[in-house]
Amino acid sequence: MPLEHTSPLRHAPQTPRGAADPPGAGAPPAGPAPAPAAPAPAPAPVRMPGHRAADPPTLLTAHGCWYPSADPTGEHVAFICDRAGVPQLWSGPARGAEAHVLDADPDPVTEVSWSPDGRWIAYTSAPGGGEHTRVLVVRPDGTGRRVLAGAEPESSAHLGCWTHDGTALAVTVAQPSPAGSEHSGPGHLPPDTDADGASPAGNGPPGSEWPGRDGPATLLEKGAAQRVAPQNLAPSVGVASLPVGGGAPVADLGPARSGGLAAYLVDPDGAAAPALLFSEEGAASLRVCDTSADGRLALVRRGPRGRREALVLDTGTGRTTFALHVADGDPWIGRFSADARTLWLRSDAEREFAALLRVRLDEEGRPRGLSVAAEREESALDLLSVPDHGRWAVLAWNAHGATELESVGLAPGRTDGEIGPRNRPVLPHEVVTRIAPVERGGLFAALSGSRRRPGIWELDGGLVPARTGWSARDADAVPPGRPPVRPVPLRCEARDGLVLGGWYYRAPEQDPGRPAPCVIHLHGGPEEQERPVFSPLYHELLGRGLDVFAPDVRGSSGWGRSFVDADLGAGRFAAIDDVADCAAHVVSLGYADPLRLGVMGRSYGGYLTMASLVWHPALFRAGVAVCGMSDFATFFAGTEPWIAQSAAAKYGHPHHDRELLRALSPMSRIDQLRAPVLAVHGEHDTNVPPTESEQFVRAARDRGVPARQLTLRNEGHEFLRADNRRLYRRAAADWLEQFLGPTP
CATH class of the missing domain: 2.130.10.10 (YVTN repeat-like/Quinoprotein amine dehydrogenase)
Structure with a gap:
C-alpha cells in the first residue's frame, strides 16, 4: 500500500507517495508492483535550552574554521570552529573580528546551513562524538534551539537542503535494524542476494563478475586491463544521445533485513508535520x-x-x-x-x-x-x-x-x-574544502593549506580573497616554534605498471643526502585522496625526525574512475602491494632508510596498515593502525546497516564473496606478523567497531609480538576533540619513534 503522511508542508507533495520507482519507471509495470518498504519513522522535533553563551574561558590560538554558510545578505556567516577544543557552531560578521558560539554543547558539529529566509541556522552534531548524528536548528541570536531529527534513541539523521523560501528543511533519518535482527546475518545483508539485489556472482576470478560501472571505468589487474560491463545498474544517460521521455530506471538494491533511510521535509517552526519525500530499505x-x-x-x-x-x-x-x-x-x-x-x-x-x-x-x-x-x-x-x-x-x-x-x-x-x-582567482592556500556563494555576488570559501589550519576567506565580486577576521592568521594557525613543512609531489610506478601519486614531507634539519626513518601514511576511504593540507599528525612525526610519505594507492580518488576501480575484487591484493612499492620507491630515491620504515593509516588506511604488516612482514619495523578493519566477516557483522551496504559494493558481499574477503582479511595471515603494532580506536565507532582493533592486538600478543591499543573516550570513527587528537598523535609518534628512532 502507498506510504501515507499528514499535514504536508507548503512545498511538500500534496498526495500520498511511495518509495522510488522500480526499473522501468515511466512505463507500465511488467508485473505486480512490490509493496514499498516501511520508511524510517518521521522525526520528532525536540526543544532544547538556548546555548548562546559567553565564549569559553580557554580558547586555542591555533585553531581552524571551516564549513561556512552565509545569511541571505552575506553580512554574517555561520561556520564550524574548534577554537574551544571541539568543532562547534559559531557565527560572526563577514567583515568583523568578533565571532561567538551558538551552541556550546561539547557534541562535535559536522555540517551547517543557513536558511534562505535568514531565520534559522541548521546543523548536524554527533552526541558523545559517535557516529549517530542529529539535525538541529537555532536562531541566529542563539535562541530557539531544537532537535529536528535524530533525537530518538539509536536513530541517526543528517542535513539535506532547505526549500527555497526557507519554510522547510530536508533531513534524512536512518531506521535501526528491526528488533531481533541486528547482526543476524553477514553484514545485515540478505543471504540470497548480493549487494545489488542480483543473484550470486559466485567466486570465479575475483573481479570478473564485479558490480558494473558505466562508461570508461576499467578494472586494472596485474598485467591486464579488463573492461567492466555494466550490469545490475540503472543505465546511465549517454552524453551523446539522451533518451527522451519517461523516467530512468533506478538501481534495485534488493530486499534487505537492515533498516532503511528516509528523507522528510521538516518545518523548523513546528507548525506542520514532517512530510515524507523518499525512502529506501537497506539504503x-x-x-x-x-x-x-x-x-x-x-x-x-x-x-x-x-x-x-x-x-x-x-x-x-x-x-x-x-x-x-x-x-x-x-x-x-x-x-x-x-x-x-x-x-x-x-x-x-x-x-x-x-x-x-x-x-x-x-x-x-x-x-x-x-x-x-x-x-x-x-x-x-x-x-x-x-x-x-x-x-x-x-x-x-x-x-x-x-x-x-x-x-x-x-x-x-x-x-x-x-x-x-x-x-x-589566485588562492592563498592550496585546497578549497567548501564554497558558500552569496546572492549579491561573491562567496565565502573554506581554504586549507600545507602551512596552516583551515580558515575562511571572502571572495568579492572580483574574486579577490580576503581572510575573515575570526579565522586565525597564518602565523597563528600552527603552534609557534617550528614552521610546517611544505610537501613535494612524487609519482612512482607499481609493480604492474600503474602510476601512483603522493606527497613527501622531509623532516626539518634532515641531512638532504642521508636516508632518514620514514613513515608511509595511508589515507582512508579508500576513495579519499591525499591532499597538501596541514596535518598536525605529520607535524608531530616530522618534529621527531621522521619523514612522511603519503601516497595515493589504487582505489584513491583524484586520478580518474579507472584508478578508483582498480582495487575492486582481487585488485585489493595489488593495493596492498602498492604500499610496499611506495616504500621501495622512496628508498630508491635515497630519501628513506630501508631499515627504518614504518606504516600507519586510519579507517581503510588502518586496514591497509594491518594488511601491509602481514603481507610484507620483513619490510616495516612498526605500524600504527587507526580504526581499521582486521577481519571482513566481523566487520560486516558489526558495522551499521548502511555502511554494510556501501562496503559490499566496494569490498565484496560477505556471503557470496566470503572466500575472497577471508583471503583479504589481515586476521587470516596474523601468523606472519612480525612488527610491533599500536591500534587506536574511538570507543563509539560504529562504522568500524573497536573489536576490529581488539582482536588484532589480542592475536598479536598471543604470538609474542609487541602490541597495544589506545581507546579514545567520547570519539567515534573520526577524532574530533582537541585533547584526544593530541593524545592520539603523541602516542602514535612515541610508538614509531621508539621502533624507528631519529637519525643518529
Whole structure:
C-alpha cells in the first residue's frame, strides 16, 4: 500500500507517495508492483535550552574554521570552529573580528546551513562524538534551539537542503535494524542476494563478475586491463544521445533485513508535520540536495560508493523522472535553475573525471537533453555551488590534489551548452574544502593549506580573497616554534605498471643526502585522496625526525574512475602491494632508510596498515593502525546497516564473496606478523567497531609480538576533540619513534 503522511508542508507533495520507482519507471509495470518498504519513522522535533553563551574561558590560538554558510545578505556567516577544543557552531560578521558560539554543547558539529529566509541556522552534531548524528536548528541570536531529527534513541539523521523560501528543511533519518535482527546475518545483508539485489556472482576470478560501472571505468589487474560491463545498474544517460521521455530506471538494491533511510521535509517552526519525500530499505546513502522553487521537483543523491545516482523526483507522485550516475566525494551534487528547466550536475557519468553537466528538463521534470557545460582534462570537478538565482556558479577543480577555483556565468538563455565568462582567482592556500556563494555576488570559501589550519576567506565580486577576521592568521594557525613543512609531489610506478601519486614531507634539519626513518601514511576511504593540507599528525612525526610519505594507492580518488576501480575484487591484493612499492620507491630515491620504515593509516588506511604488516612482514619495523578493519566477516557483522551496504559494493558481499574477503582479511595471515603494532580506536565507532582493533592486538600478543591499543573516550570513527587528537598523535609518534628512532 502507498506510504501515507499528514499535514504536508507548503512545498511538500500534496498526495500520498511511495518509495522510488522500480526499473522501468515511466512505463507500465511488467508485473505486480512490490509493496514499498516501511520508511524510517518521521522525526520528532525536540526543544532544547538556548546555548548562546559567553565564549569559553580557554580558547586555542591555533585553531581552524571551516564549513561556512552565509545569511541571505552575506553580512554574517555561520561556520564550524574548534577554537574551544571541539568543532562547534559559531557565527560572526563577514567583515568583523568578533565571532561567538551558538551552541556550546561539547557534541562535535559536522555540517551547517543557513536558511534562505535568514531565520534559522541548521546543523548536524554527533552526541558523545559517535557516529549517530542529529539535525538541529537555532536562531541566529542563539535562541530557539531544537532537535529536528535524530533525537530518538539509536536513530541517526543528517542535513539535506532547505526549500527555497526557507519554510522547510530536508533531513534524512536512518531506521535501526528491526528488533531481533541486528547482526543476524553477514553484514545485515540478505543471504540470497548480493549487494545489488542480483543473484550470486559466485567466486570465479575475483573481479570478473564485479558490480558494473558505466562508461570508461576499467578494472586494472596485474598485467591486464579488463573492461567492466555494466550490469545490475540503472543505465546511465549517454552524453551523446539522451533518451527522451519517461523516467530512468533506478538501481534495485534488493530486499534487505537492515533498516532503511528516509528523507522528510521538516518545518523548523513546528507548525506542520514532517512530510515524507523518499525512502529506501537497506539504503547505503540518501540526501536531498535541492528542490525546485515551486516544490514540484526534488534532486536526491542515493546509492553506495562508486555507484551514486542523482534522481529527480516528482514530489506530487513520488515517481522518478530522471536518473544519472554521479561522482563520489562531496554529497552536494547539483541544483535546479530558477525555473527548474535546467539541472546542473557534478557527474562522472561515462567519463573518467567529473565534469559540470547541463540537463534540460521539460515541465514534468523529464530529460530533454544533456550536454557537458565545463570539463578539464585530467582534472575532476570537486565542488559545485550555484546560488538560488542560477545566473552563475562556482567550480572547484582538483588538479592532482590542489584546487583551482573559477566562477562561471551559466548563460541560461543559451541552448548550445556553453557557459559564460570565467573568473579564476589566485588562492592563498592550496585546497578549497567548501564554497558558500552569496546572492549579491561573491562567496565565502573554506581554504586549507600545507602551512596552516583551515580558515575562511571572502571572495568579492572580483574574486579577490580576503581572510575573515575570526579565522586565525597564518602565523597563528600552527603552534609557534617550528614552521610546517611544505610537501613535494612524487609519482612512482607499481609493480604492474600503474602510476601512483603522493606527497613527501622531509623532516626539518634532515641531512638532504642521508636516508632518514620514514613513515608511509595511508589515507582512508579508500576513495579519499591525499591532499597538501596541514596535518598536525605529520607535524608531530616530522618534529621527531621522521619523514612522511603519503601516497595515493589504487582505489584513491583524484586520478580518474579507472584508478578508483582498480582495487575492486582481487585488485585489493595489488593495493596492498602498492604500499610496499611506495616504500621501495622512496628508498630508491635515497630519501628513506630501508631499515627504518614504518606504516600507519586510519579507517581503510588502518586496514591497509594491518594488511601491509602481514603481507610484507620483513619490510616495516612498526605500524600504527587507526580504526581499521582486521577481519571482513566481523566487520560486516558489526558495522551499521548502511555502511554494510556501501562496503559490499566496494569490498565484496560477505556471503557470496566470503572466500575472497577471508583471503583479504589481515586476521587470516596474523601468523606472519612480525612488527610491533599500536591500534587506536574511538570507543563509539560504529562504522568500524573497536573489536576490529581488539582482536588484532589480542592475536598479536598471543604470538609474542609487541602490541597495544589506545581507546579514545567520547570519539567515534573520526577524532574530533582537541585533547584526544593530541593524545592520539603523541602516542602514535612515541610508538614509531621508539621502533624507528631519529637519525643518529
